Structures are given as structure tokens and as C-alpha cells.
Amino acid sequence: MKKTISYLVLSSNLLFGVTIKSIDFDGLEQISPTVAQNISGLKIGDNLTGLSTDRAITNLFNQGYFSDAYIAEKNGHVTIHVKEKPIIAKVDLQGVVSNDFEIIKNITNLKPGQTFDKLSLKNAKDRVKQYYEAKGYFDTVVEIEESPLNENKNALHLTVIVNRGEIITIKKVNLVGADKLKYKHIEPAVANKQREKLGWMWGFNNGKLKTVDLPNDPARIKDEYYKKGYLDANVSSPFLNTYMSNYTAELTYYVEEGSQYKVSDVSIEAPGFLNLDTTNIIKKFKLGSGDRFSSKWLRNDMEKLENMIADMGYAYVDINPALSQNKETLEVAIKYIVVPHEEIFVRNVTISGNEKTSDKVIRREMYLTEGEKYNRTDLRDSQNALRRTGYFDNVEVTETKISDKEIDLNIAVEEAPTGSITGGIGYGSGDGLLLSASVSDRNLFGSGIRGSVSIEKSDDKLSGSIGFTNPRLYDSIYSLSGSIYARDWEWDDYKEKAYGFNATLGRQIGRYTNIYLTYELEKSRISGLDEFYAAAGYQNGENIKSSLIPAIRFNNTDDYYIPRSGIIAGLSVEYTGLGGDMDYIKTLGDFKWFFSLRDYVDYDLIFRYKANVGYISNDKTLPVNKKQFLGGMRSIRGYDGRSIPRNQICLDGKGCKYIETGGKKSFNNSLELSFPLIDRINMRFVTFFDYGIVGDSDWDEHERYSAGAGIEWRTPMGPLQLFWVKPLNKEPYDSTNSFEFTIGATF
Known part of the structure; x- marks a missing residue:
């Protein structure tokens, strides 16, 4: 700071003070004289003294606008001479990749209209270097060029030139003194890992040095010892030996393990x-x-x-x-x-983020509301219930303590795109190319009511349906749903046409359980059955089914799209014979168990077990289209849909033929492991093993199993599943495939 006073002119006046008659400025270009005078604190009529002069110059410098200032006075006429700092008029970045451009632009904190000073430039350089060091780049060079845009040099064009440094690669991590645990044991926990041979490939450690995490890695290593019972373990600070000639490093920790407790x-x-x-x-x-x-x-x-x-x-x-x-x-x-601490009661429950869904649809899923005593299980169950609706991509609950005895709950939801006009394309087992189109919404007008109109066409099928579901009739514990449908299916050996409707009344009987009663009326026609099917007891013709279906369903999973915990289970019994010409009882059960292994492997690995069972009894006349079949995406992948079982029928003079006869008893189950592939786009990798049996008199008359891997991905068009499958015990007469996928809504 430079403060200059013209003592040659002012020395005698300033000793006794002089009355200010006028105030003028010399050198002002960007700031008005009125503003500058207000900043200085000097006023006409005041006494000008050495103290007031010093204070005025200090006030001017404190604003950061000026690089020099001094005051001259003659016969009460005061002239304040200033030199303004230049203004940043334009800022450009060079040498910055597109992914970092906006970030670097913000962290330099250099903006047009801002007063220029050297300290700001130094801070900008330091912040850019720190940013790249945090990302693992060292020896980054940052230069800032200054170019005046006018003759007065009071408007500057700054060019920030970044020469990003090199990544330091950790070639070796040493645990000196370690015997009980090796590097492979602590590797999952630490952020700084040594480079693997295939470090250039996704899924392998690239050895990139992360300086931000380096101070915390000793604590992570120590915790791995604590997990194994070594309570006296001690780990030193990291010693990093860096070789700047080839940008590699060796990382060393000195470990005292102690004994296991x-x-x-x-x-x-x-x-x-x-x-x-x-x-x-x-x-x-x-x-x-x-x-x-x-x-x-x-x-x-x-x-x-x-x-x-x-x-x-x-x-x-x-x-x-x-x-x-x-x-x-x-x-x-x-x-x-x-x-x-004190017992806590809920004061207010606020809801945010629900631009479409009405508050009452959210509140009816809450088990903890205003005035109630706090209960963490109730709160967790409320959050999971909201996730299970499928209306939201994310549900977060924030607790705000209001006083020693009161708490506010904020339910922040991120709404999912429940309404869609979609077209789907896929390849289904046995169906070939599959096309679908639908207009649907799981949350019509934010009311929670689901509605859909759909049509589906494949090589062998044409079907359509219109349906609706109100899961909370008048916001009660009752539900109502119904649909009308029609289908025209062409199987390998026969054709099936059907149309009908169903209506379902449901009721909640607990947090996770619902019971339902469905009535269904369907008329179907089968044609094209040859003499081999006739020999097996199946006939062409029309059939009318009138049935009553009581069912029970349990669901305590934690999410609609990707459950990580909980069970989905259901049981239904279809009684036909209430009119019509079909008379049988079909019992269907399904079970799904989801279990997160994160607590055991510290990774978002999900284990799934899925099973289905079917049993038909009291059948007097049972057409082939109502029998139990396996195969396809929903049962045993790798075998064509409805292709299991096939039985050989032989006729005199006609030879023998394998036909799709179906069975009265079936069971299939799957074991799956799912783990993240690309988290940010909700893509996961799946491995699986499918097994199923089906038969008429015995369960295991026909046994099939397969294994494979695939991708599951929540796309904007709907869930996508893509699998590579290996049938493991196929027979020569089986219809199989090694690849199948579905995308979009299928009904």
C-alpha cells in the first residue's frame, strides 16, 4: 500500500487544520467521484488534518480498487490523486479438457468485472494445482497471461494456461512388520492400491495415487486388524517414495500387529x-x-x-x-x-419433491405421523413402503431435532417417470422377435391409480389388454382392479384364441400382506391339434372358463426396482367350474428372497433366490393351453417358452412325434448374484443358475437346468434384461437358445 501526502504544500495547514472548500479527484475512470468521496470520508466544510488525510487514504485502499493514492491541498481546495487497479474484462482457459472445463473455470474465481490483483492470480494457480493433485496429477504447471484491452491498460484479458501434470502410479504397497494380514487382506479397504497387471482394464486396480485419501488409509488398515481381533495393532503414517523420472511410487506402512483377542x-x-x-x-x-x-x-x-x-x-x-x-x-x-436422551415425539411431517404425487398418496404409506412417539422401525418401514410403490426413484427421510422432546420429519422424494407411451423390442425364448406398445401410468395424475392399454406382437402371438388398479380405494385398506384382454397365439402345433375379463378386490391385513379375491371369465378356442395330440387326450374346440381365485401376497422388500433385502411371496388357488365347461383346481405359489451381502464383502453384491410352484388337481377336462409349462425368461432360461415338457407320442402307421403336452405339476427356481456394473446409469451384471422340474404323475418326469450371465439395466424405455445362457442338460428334441433379451413393457 502506498500512501503519499504532499507535505511541502500542506505542512503548515495540516498542523493547525484547514477547512475543506472543495474536493476533486484525479485518475478516476471506473468509479464515480461521488462514490469515491463517500469512501474517503472527507466532506466539504470539515477540517482537513493529518489524521483525517491518513484515514481517507486508508479508506480508499481498503476497498481494493486502487493501487496508489495521495492528497494535495491548496487554499482549502483538496485534490485526491488515485491510480485505479485494472478490471478483468475477459478470462480464457487453455489446456483444459472438456470434462474439467467448468470446474476449473469456477475454482479460479477469476471473473469479468472483477478487480485485478496479483494475490488473486496466485490463489487461482494454487487452487488449480490442488484440484489436479486431488485427482492424482502431479507437477501441474499453471500460467496466467495478462493482455491489456485498451491504451490505458485498465481492462485486462487473462488467459489461464494449464499444463496438467502426470499421474503417479503406485507400483508397490509394503506392509513392513505385517505377518497375520497380507496386502490382499487390506486391499479392499484402502483407497491407495498398488497397480495390478491388468490395471488398464475396467475392474482392475490402476494404482492411481489419491493424496486426499492417503492420511486416512492407516486408520482403514488398522480397522481391518480390529475386524480380525487384533486390538493392539498399530499402523504408521504412510511413507511415499516417489520417482518423478517415471512418475511411479512405492508406498510403505510400518505395522505392529499384536495378538488376537x-x-x-x-x-x-x-x-x-x-x-x-x-x-x-x-x-x-x-x-x-x-x-x-x-x-x-x-x-x-x-x-x-x-x-x-x-x-x-x-x-x-x-x-x-x-x-x-x-x-x-x-x-x-x-x-x-x-x-x-429424552423421549421424542413427532411434531411435523413435511413432504417435498412430489411435484406430481399428491401428499395423501405419500402419507397413507406412513406408519409414523404427527403426534406419535418416535419409532425407528416404523420410520424405516414407511420409507420402504414408499419405495415399493414404484412411484419414486429415491426416498430420503431427514430428521430435524426441534427441542429435547420434539422432532420434525421431512420426506424428500424423487419422482420416477411412472407414465409412459412406450414401444418395446425384444427377443424372447420361443417367441422370436417381440414388439410391444403401451400407454401406461402407475400413478395417474398423482393419485396412485395404475392404468394401462397395451398391445404385444411376436412371431407367434398377438395380444392386447386394458387394465386399471386402485391400490387404496378411497384411501382405505381395500384395493380394486380389473382388466379386459384378448390374445391370438400360434404355437408350434396349434392355435389359440381367447378373450375375457377379470376383477379383483383386495384388502391389507398388515404392513406387508394383502389378500385378494378375483373373478375371471374367459372364452378360448383351440384349433390345429393333430392326431398325436388327440392320442394324448387333447381336442380342438371352444372352452369357457369361469373361476374364482383367492390369493395372498407378502412383500417387505426395500425397493421396487432393485430390492436389496426382503421377501416377496404369494399363493393363489384357482377354482374353476363356476359355470363354463372347465373344472379343475390350479394352485400357484411364488417366492423371492433378496439379501444384500454388503455387510460381509463391503460391496453392493445382491443374492437372489426365486422359486415358482404349480399344481393342478381335480381336473376332469383340461385343455392343453391350461397345463403347466416351463422354459423362457420367467422360468428356465435357455429353453424356449412353453417348450418343457415334450412327450413322445407314437401312432401305428404314423410314426412318433414329440409334442408339447404340458404337465400338472411344476417347480422351478433360480439362484442369482447381482453386482453394479455402471452405477450412474443403474446398470448391473448378473450371474444365475436355473433349475426346474415338471410332470403329470411325478414332479420330476422332466428335469432341466441352465446357467449364464447377463445385464440388467433400467433404461428410459423400461427395464432391459440381456442374457447369455448355456442349457446344461438339453435333450435332442429340446428347443433351446443361447441369447435372449427383453426391453420395454410386456404384458
Whole structure:
């Protein structure tokens, strides 16, 4: 800062003070004299003294607009001479890739109209270097060129030139002193990993140095020891030996492992008013007396205990684990000290993000509302119930403490595109090319009512339907749905035409369970059956089915699209013979179990088990189209739809032929593992094994199984499934395929 006072002119005046008669400015271009005078604090009529002069110049410099200023006075006429800092008129970036352009532009904090100074430039350079270092690039060079845009040089064009540095690759991670755990054991936990041989390929470690995470990696390694029971383990700070000649590095940690501990005793210390049955609670814990200590299971048990207390209304509770180590016996006693805060009641429940869905549709899924005592299980069940509706891509609940006894809940939803006009294309087992078109909405006008109109065409099928479902009739626990449909199917050996309608009344009987009663009336016609089918007992002609179907369904999964926990199970019994000319009982059951393995492998791996069973009894006249079949995307992949079972029928003089006879009993199940492929676009990779049996008199008259892998992807057109399949025990007469996919809505 340069403050200059013309003492040659002012020395005698400033000693006694002089009355200011006028104030003028010299050098102002961008700031008006009125604004500059206000900043200085000098006013006409005031006394001008050495103190007021110094204060005026200080005020001017503090604004950051000026690089120089001094005051001259003659006979009360004051002239303030200033030199303004230049203004940044234009900023350009060079050497920045498109993915980083907007980020670098923002972090430089250099903007047109901003006052120029050297400190801003230095800070801009430092921030750019820090950004690239955080991304693993070192030796980044940043230069800023200054070019005046006018003769006065008070408007500058700045060009930020970035020469991005090189990535440091970790060639080796050393654990000096480690014996019990090797690098492969700590590798999943640390952020800085050594490069693998195929590091250039997706899914393999590229060895890129991440300096931001480097200080936290010792704690991650230590926790891996704690998970294995090594409570005395100690890990040094990282030692990074960098070779700038080839931009590689060697990372070293010095480890003291200590010994492994077992749990000697587990106890809970809690206030008496909680009335905890500590003996039974401890039995449910992962860690018990005699078990090897694990910090992972310790945290798991703390969470269980915290949730139990929170279900009593204590939303805020401290669970403090006190560990008493006996270094001689290598045992540790665990005492969970429970410190509950006040009982909490819900004051307000607010909803946000629902631009389409009405508040009442969301509120009717809530098990915790205003005025009720806080309960964490109720809150979690409410969140899962909202996710199961399929109306939302995401549901988050935020708790805001209002006072020691009150809490507000905010339900923030991200609405899914429930309404669509779609066209689907796919390849189905046995169906060949499949085309579909539909107008549907799972959440009509935000009311929660589902409606659809669809048509589907494949090589062998033409079908259409119109349906609706109101899952909460008048916001009650009852539901109502119905549909009308028609289909024209051409199978390998015969043709089937049918049309009909159904109507269903449902009722909730718990948080996860619904019961239904359906009436269905259908008229169908079968043609084209040859003498081989006649020999098997099947006839051409028309049939009318009038049936009543009671059903029960259970669903406690945590999401509509990609469940990671919970069960979906259902059972239905179809009674025909209420008029019409069909008389049989068909029992169908299905079961799906979803289980996240994240707690065990620290990865978003999902295990799925799916099973279906069918049984037909009391059949007097059962056309072939009502029998049980397997094969296709929904049962045993790799075998054409409805192609299992096939039986050989032989006729005198006609030879023998395999025909699709169906069965009265069937069972199929699948084991699947699903893990993320590209998270940001909801793409996952799936491996599976399918197995099924079907028969008439015995369940296992026909047995088939297959294995494969594929991709599941939530696209804007709808869920896509693409599989590569290997039938494992196909017979020569089986119709099989090795590739199939579906996309879009299929009804």
C-alpha cells in the first residue's frame, strides 16, 4: 500500500487544520467521484488534518480498487490523486479438457468485472494445482497471461494456461512388520492400491495415487486388524517414495500387529426405566462370549441396540462400548453403556419433491405421523413402503431435532417417470422377435391409480389388454382392479384364441400382506391339434372358463426396482367350474428372497433366490393351453417358452412325434448374484443358475437346468434384461437358445 501526502504544500495547514472548500479527484475512470468521496470520508466544510488525510487514504485502499493514492491541498481546495487497479474484462482457459472445463473455470474465481490483483492470480494457480493433485496429477504447471484491452491498460484479458501434470502410479504397497494380514487382506479397504497387471482394464486396480485419501488409509488398515481381533495393532503414517523420472511410487506402512483377542464377556449397562431384557438382547448379538473379537460385528451389535432403544421413542441415544482388555489372557470384555436422551415425539411431517404425487398418496404409506412417539422401525418401514410403490426413484427421510422432546420429519422424494407411451423390442425364448406398445401410468395424475392399454406382437402371438388398479380405494385398506384382454397365439402345433375379463378386490391385513379375491371369465378356442395330440387326450374346440381365485401376497422388500433385502411371496388357488365347461383346481405359489451381502464383502453384491410352484388337481377336462409349462425368461432360461415338457407320442402307421403336452405339476427356481456394473446409469451384471422340474404323475418326469450371465439395466424405455445362457442338460428334441433379451413393457 502506498500512501503519499504532499507535505511541502500542506505542512503548515495540516498542523493547525484547514477547512475543506472543495474536493476533486484525479485518475478516476471506473468509479464515480461521488462514490469515491463517500469512501474517503472527507466532506466539504470539515477540517482537513493529518489524521483525517491518513484515514481517507486508508479508506480508499481498503476497498481494493486502487493501487496508489495521495492528497494535495491548496487554499482549502483538496485534490485526491488515485491510480485505479485494472478490471478483468475477459478470462480464457487453455489446456483444459472438456470434462474439467467448468470446474476449473469456477475454482479460479477469476471473473469479468472483477478487480485485478496479483494475490488473486496466485490463489487461482494454487487452487488449480490442488484440484489436479486431488485427482492424482502431479507437477501441474499453471500460467496466467495478462493482455491489456485498451491504451490505458485498465481492462485486462487473462488467459489461464494449464499444463496438467502426470499421474503417479503406485507400483508397490509394503506392509513392513505385517505377518497375520497380507496386502490382499487390506486391499479392499484402502483407497491407495498398488497397480495390478491388468490395471488398464475396467475392474482392475490402476494404482492411481489419491493424496486426499492417503492420511486416512492407516486408520482403514488398522480397522481391518480390529475386524480380525487384533486390538493392539498399530499402523504408521504412510511413507511415499516417489520417482518423478517415471512418475511411479512405492508406498510403505510400518505395522505392529499384536495378538488376537477373544470376547470374555458381554454386558449392557442401561437405565432401569428402559426395562431391557439384556439377556435375550445379548443372545441376538453377533459377538458373544468365546467369539473372536471383531470391530465390524461390534458396530453391528451397537446398531441393533440403538435401534431397539430408538423404537421406544428415544430417537437420540448414545451407545458407548467400553472395552476391557486382559493382555495376559488375550481376552476382552465388552460393556455397552446406554445413555438415552429424552423421549421424542413427532411434531411435523413435511413432504417435498412430489411435484406430481399428491401428499395423501405419500402419507397413507406412513406408519409414523404427527403426534406419535418416535419409532425407528416404523420410520424405516414407511420409507420402504414408499419405495415399493414404484412411484419414486429415491426416498430420503431427514430428521430435524426441534427441542429435547420434539422432532420434525421431512420426506424428500424423487419422482420416477411412472407414465409412459412406450414401444418395446425384444427377443424372447420361443417367441422370436417381440414388439410391444403401451400407454401406461402407475400413478395417474398423482393419485396412485395404475392404468394401462397395451398391445404385444411376436412371431407367434398377438395380444392386447386394458387394465386399471386402485391400490387404496378411497384411501382405505381395500384395493380394486380389473382388466379386459384378448390374445391370438400360434404355437408350434396349434392355435389359440381367447378373450375375457377379470376383477379383483383386495384388502391389507398388515404392513406387508394383502389378500385378494378375483373373478375371471374367459372364452378360448383351440384349433390345429393333430392326431398325436388327440392320442394324448387333447381336442380342438371352444372352452369357457369361469373361476374364482383367492390369493395372498407378502412383500417387505426395500425397493421396487432393485430390492436389496426382503421377501416377496404369494399363493393363489384357482377354482374353476363356476359355470363354463372347465373344472379343475390350479394352485400357484411364488417366492423371492433378496439379501444384500454388503455387510460381509463391503460391496453392493445382491443374492437372489426365486422359486415358482404349480399344481393342478381335480381336473376332469383340461385343455392343453391350461397345463403347466416351463422354459423362457420367467422360468428356465435357455429353453424356449412353453417348450418343457415334450412327450413322445407314437401312432401305428404314423410314426412318433414329440409334442408339447404340458404337465400338472411344476417347480422351478433360480439362484442369482447381482453386482453394479455402471452405477450412474443403474446398470448391473448378473450371474444365475436355473433349475426346474415338471410332470403329470411325478414332479420330476422332466428335469432341466441352465446357467449364464447377463445385464440388467433400467433404461428410459423400461427395464432391459440381456442374457447369455448355456442349457446344461438339453435333450435332442429340446428347443433351446443361447441369447435372449427383453426391453420395454410386456404384458
